[in-house]
Amino acid sequence: MEQLMRNTLLFLSKNRLANQAAKKWGLRFGASRFVAGETIDEAIKVVHNLNKNGIVATLDHLGEFVFNEAEAKESADYCIRTLDAIHQSGVNSNLSLKLTQLGLDISKDLCMENMRQILNRAKEYGNFVRIDMEDYAHNEVTMDIFKELRREYGETIGLVVQAYLYKVEEDIEDLNQFKPNLRLVKGAYKESPEVAFPNKEDVDHNFIKIIEKHLLYGNYSAIATHDEKVIEHVKKFVQEHQIPRTQFEFQMLYGIRVQMQHELAKEGYTMRVYIPYGNDWYGYFMRRLAERPANVGFVLKSMFKK
Ligand code: FDA
Secondary structure (H helix, E strand, O other): OHHHHHHHHHHHOOOHHHHHHHHHHOOOOOHHHOOOOOOHHHHHHHHHHHHHOOOEEEEEEOOOOOOOHHHHHHHHHHHHHHHHHHHHHOOOEEEEEOHHHHOOOOOHHHHHHHHHHHHHHHHHHOOOEEEOOOOHHHHHHHHHHHHHHHHHHHHHEEEEEEOOEOOHHHHHHHHHHHOOOEEEEOOOOOOOOOOEOOOHHHHHHHHHHHHHHHHHOOOOEEEEOOOHHHHHHHHHHHHHOOOOHHHEEEEEEOOOOHHHHHHHHHOOOOEEEEEEEOOOOHHHHHHHHHHOOOHHHHHHHHHHOO
């Protein structure tokens, strides 16, 4: 039943009409639990409050279904404005983005051109940009773009890898040539069993395996999870292998396991919260519901609230 609900929500997350309608509705159905606001000012305020509690951030201007050059350019402008706002306000945050937002489905060249503009600005400010990993259809091209831009921009850029993919271990080995800053996640999209582990236990097992591998390579690891067991395991593992706290950070999503975010920061770990903002919240919100269908209950409640 839960699996059916999960698949339905992931299917709905790709509905373009619902996505367009949602942009006009404003944050609804409890989406504000996961999305920090529709404007950059609202998002910066959220970052500021987290920073006061010793938590750092990564801001993401939400954008899905970009099918023409003008939309891709507009998305790139939003990313640049986000970097400007971070710089001007002095908050501690970097930037996360998706390549499809920047026109990857239109052309790789357009996407690269937009990425270079964003990375030039990030470099000027001494900030950092991380490419989120999307569905499997975009995986190889995202890896290629990362490698090309990593050669040009060095440590200004980082990538995400997904533990549910069979090939992820090979990717980690291959990427080690760059000594990259990687965010390690379980993976959020619906993938075929031909490319990804269908069982959660296998994903969890592979997640630990790739975290350990990347840490032992001596590379910076952003361990992005709300899974307490994984976090406890990492805490022990780094101690046993004398891996310094400067070589890794924990990351969680805005609105999820908030108390644990504060506890980890108090314990002295770098805790970074991923903060999405903007009016294109529909797909992101649906993926968060799919991760925990129990959340649908709170959506239904919010629909009946005035
Ligand atoms: P798991 O799903 O096992 O959850 C562990 C526990 O956390 C649950 O039992 C529940 O208590 C809580 N929890 C998890 N999700 C919840 C939710 N939505 N609502 C309420 N409670 C929840 N994926 C991807 O494919 N590409 C990417 O670029 C990213 N980027 C990214 C950045 C950051 C900072 C994070 C934290 C996650 C991502 N992800 C992602 C998503 C990731 O792949 C994964 O889908 C989610 O993190 C959920 O998996 P967990 O590791 O939390 O474990």
